[in-house]
Amino acid sequence: MTWKIHFGNCAAGLVIGSALAMGAPVLAQTAEQGGTIAASGSGAVLACVTCHGQHGEGMAAAGFPYLAGQGSAYLAAQLAAFASGARNNPVMAPIAKSMNADQIKAVAAYYASLPPVFDAKTLSGHLDTQPPKTATGAWLANRGDWSRDVPACIQCHGPGGVGVGQNFPAIAGQSAAYIKGQLLAWKQQKRDPGPLGLMGEIAQRMDEAQITAVADYFAALPQPAKAAATPVQGAKR
Ligand code: HEC
Ligand code: HEC
Known part of the structure; x- marks a missing residue:
C-alpha cells in the first residue's frame, strides 16, 4: 500500500x-x-x-x-x-x-x-514528480518548496491527494475555492491549526499566489476533462 x-x-x-x-x-x-x-x-x-x-x-x-x-x-x-x-x-x-x-x-x-468522489486506486498512482518549473501548483503538491520550508503536500495527503488514514483528509477534487479558503483561513489564523499545528505552519509559509496555484492543481486532479492543463494519467471519476 x-x-x-x-x-x-x-x-x-x-x-x-x-x-x-x-x-x-x-x-x-x-x-x-x-x-x-x-x-x-x-x-x-x-x-x-x-x-x-x-x-x-x-x-x-x-x-x-x-x-x-x-x-x-x-x-x-x-x-x-x-x-x-x-x-x-x-x-x-x-x-x-x-x-x-x-x-x-x-x-x-x-x-x-461512503466511497470517495474519485477513483482512489487510480488517482493514487498519479504523480507529477518532474513538473515544469513554471507549474507552481504541481511543483508544490509533488515536490514542495524547500526555500520556504513547505513540504510536498502528497507526503501527508497521499499521492494524487487521495488522503491518508484517519487524520489526513483527501483534497483531490475539492473545489479550488474551498481549498484556497481553507489555506487562507489558516494563514489568517481563523482555522484551528490541526494535529501538531501542521497545516497552520504550512499555510503561513506560502504566499497567496502559491495558495491559488496549489488549490487549482488539486481541484483539477480527478477530472480527466481538464487533462490538457494538468496531465492526469488514467484518472477517472
Ligand atoms: C506534514 C503533513 C502535511 C503536509 C505536508 C500538508 N498537509 Fe494539508 N493537512 C494536514 C493535516 C493533518 C490536515 C488536517 C487538519 C485538521 O485536522 O484540521 C490537513 C488538511 C488540509 C486541508 C483541509 C482539507 C479539508 O477538507 O478541509 C487542505 C486544503 C490542505 N491540508 C492542503 C494542503 C496543501 C495544499 C499542502 C501542500 C502545500 C498540504 N496540505 C500539505 C497535513 C499536512
Ligand atoms: C447550509 C449548508 C450546510 C449544511 C446543511 C451542512 N453543511 Fe457542512 N459545510 C457547509 C459549508 C459551507 C462547509 C465549509 C465550511 C468552511 O469553509 O470552513 C461545510 C463543512 C463541513 C465539514 C468540514 C469538511 C472538511 O473537509 O473539513 C464537515 C465535517 C461538515 N460540513 C459536516 C456536516 C454535517 C455532518 C452536516 C449535517 C448534520 C452538515 N455538514 C450540514 C455547509 C453545510
Whole structure:
C-alpha cells in the first residue's frame, strides 16, 4: 500500500486515532444512524444532504466540500471545531452546535463509510514528480518548496491527494475555492491549526499566489476533462 511509504515521512503519524479499536458491528450500526441524520436531520439538527449532496459528494460550485470517504476521526474533529469556534464558519457553527457527541460520531462514521468522489486506486498512482518549473501548483503538491520550508503536500495527503488514514483528509477534487479558503483561513489564523499545528505552519509559509496555484492543481486532479492543463494519467471519476 502506497500510503504507508508516504505516511512514514510524516510526523503527524503519531496522531492516528483509535478508530481501529472499535468493533465492526458497532461501527456499522453507528454509521446507519448517521445516514438517517444526514438524510433527514434529527430534531434541531439540519439534514446534511441539502448542502453536502445525496452521497456526500459536496457541491463544488457553492463551496460545500465533499465528505464521502474522509476519515471519521477527521470529520468528528471538524464538527467539534465548528462547535467550539476553533474553526470559524457561520454556516457550520450552528449545525455543529446542535449535535450531541453521539450524533457527531454517527455522521462521521456514516460519511467515512461512503466511497470517495474519485477513483482512489487510480488517482493514487498519479504523480507529477518532474513538473515544469513554471507549474507552481504541481511543483508544490509533488515536490514542495524547500526555500520556504513547505513540504510536498502528497507526503501527508497521499499521492494524487487521495488522503491518508484517519487524520489526513483527501483534497483531490475539492473545489479550488474551498481549498484556497481553507489555506487562507489558516494563514489568517481563523482555522484551528490541526494535529501538531501542521497545516497552520504550512499555510503561513506560502504566499497567496502559491495558495491559488496549489488549490487549482488539486481541484483539477480527478477530472480527466481538464487533462490538457494538468496531465492526469488514467484518472477517472
Ligand atoms: C447550509 C449548508 C450546510 C449544511 C446543511 C451542512 N453543511 Fe457542512 N459545510 C457547509 C459549508 C459551507 C462547509 C465549509 C465550511 C468552511 O469553509 O470552513 C461545510 C463543512 C463541513 C465539514 C468540514 C469538511 C472538511 O473537509 O473539513 C464537515 C465535517 C461538515 N460540513 C459536516 C456536516 C454535517 C455532518 C452536516 C449535517 C448534520 C452538515 N455538514 C450540514 C455547509 C453545510
Ligand atoms: C506534514 C503533513 C502535511 C503536509 C505536508 C500538508 N498537509 Fe494539508 N493537512 C494536514 C493535516 C493533518 C490536515 C488536517 C487538519 C485538521 O485536522 O484540521 C490537513 C488538511 C488540509 C486541508 C483541509 C482539507 C479539508 O477538507 O478541509 C487542505 C486544503 C490542505 N491540508 C492542503 C494542503 C496543501 C495544499 C499542502 C501542500 C502545500 C498540504 N496540505 C500539505 C497535513 C499536512
